[in-house]
Amino acid sequence: MSTEETPQRSSDAAAQGRGSADALLGAAEIRSLAARLDLTPTKRWGQNFVVDANTVRRIVRTADVAGRDVVEVGPGLGSLTLGLTEAGARVAAVEIDPRLAELLPETVGRKQPDARLEVVHHDALTIESLPFAPEAIVANLPYNVSVPVLIHLLERFPTIDRALVMVQAEVGHRLAAKPGSKTYGSPSAKVAWWGPWALEGDVSRQIFWPVPNVDSVLVGFRRGPARGSEELRRATFAVIDGAFGQRRKMLRQALSGVFGSPAAATEVLERAGVEPTLRGEALALDDFIRIAEAGPAR
Known part of the structure; x- marks a missing residue:
């Protein structure tokens, strides 16, 4: 793991940098940086770089994280990173690509000399520590690992009380889905543990390089009341995994593997006040919690 930090910017310096066209990256500069690295965006790491500064500023405004401690996953060449630091956020940028992790501090230092940034070269799926306790996640998440990354970060860093992520539209709709809808599933129920999720904006394919074959959305949450112990x-x-597996x-059949048999699952469901003939998509998070609480001693 490698980190790099620059001094905290003063409020005067931040004010001077905000809104400046030179403070963010444009499409031509992004392509120039990629050419410098001889970089071809890869599907393996879900690399689609944002090339529109207006979109970056819209994401940062929507996130409402000015002056806060933020973790960003997959900063790439730094488009969104610069939008966050321009707003005065302190950013821990987690980047798996060693070339991008090495270049990012240089790019940000050149565009915004007083930005507060630490770059962490690591896989976000396995990261266990950050330079500081993040209060928010703001990221253009790689499409292929967006849900596992979100759940891992929320599990590992309990200080996070806000998230706004750009994901494939199908994934975003699934995260924000409510019980009974066609898109509701295991990810919907799990992320609700930390708070209610909602769609917060659409994103055009044309603001990415390369242009992806799928639409994107902004989806986010603000932390709700504590649900219980780890x-x-x-x-x-x-229980959620069993129900949706x-x-x-x-449920009496789907949860037989969790509780030992259909008869045992039925007994647990009845104690929880949940009809055993229902299916997982009909249950809200509170229902799954009651089932877990009614199950065998943990």
Whole structure:
């Protein structure tokens, strides 16, 4: 893991940098930086770089994280990073590509000399520590790992009380889905543990380079009331996994692997006040929590 930090910017310096066209990256400069690295964006790491400064500033305004401590996943060449630091956020940028991790401090230092940035060269799926306790996640998440990354960060860093991420539209709709909808599933129920999620904006394909084959959306949450202990969360997630692992089956059958048999699952469901003939997509997070609490001693 490598980190690099620059001194905290003063409020005067921040004010001077905000709104300046030179403070962010444009499309030509992004392509120039990629050419310098001989970089071809890869599907393996979900690399699609944002090339529109107006979109960057819209994302930062929507996130409402000015002056806060933010973790960004997959900063790439620095488009969104510069938008966050321009707003006065302190950013821990987690980048898996060593070339990008090495270049980012130089780019940000050149565009915004007083920015507060630490670059962490690491896989966000396995990261266990950051230079500071983040209060928010703001990121253009790689499409192929967006949900696992979100859940890992929320599990690992309990100080996070706000998230706004740009993801594939299908994933965003799934994260914000409500029980009973066609898109509701395991990710919907799990992320609700930390608070209610909602769609917060659409994103044009044309603001990316290369242009992806899918649409994107902004989806986010603000932390809700505490749900319970870490032990209860793990038990609840096991129930969610069981319910959606065989989503066409009734809960008494789908949860037989969790509780030992259909008869045992039925007994737990009845104690929880949940009809055993329902299916997982009909249950809200509170229902899954009641089932976990009614199950065998954890």
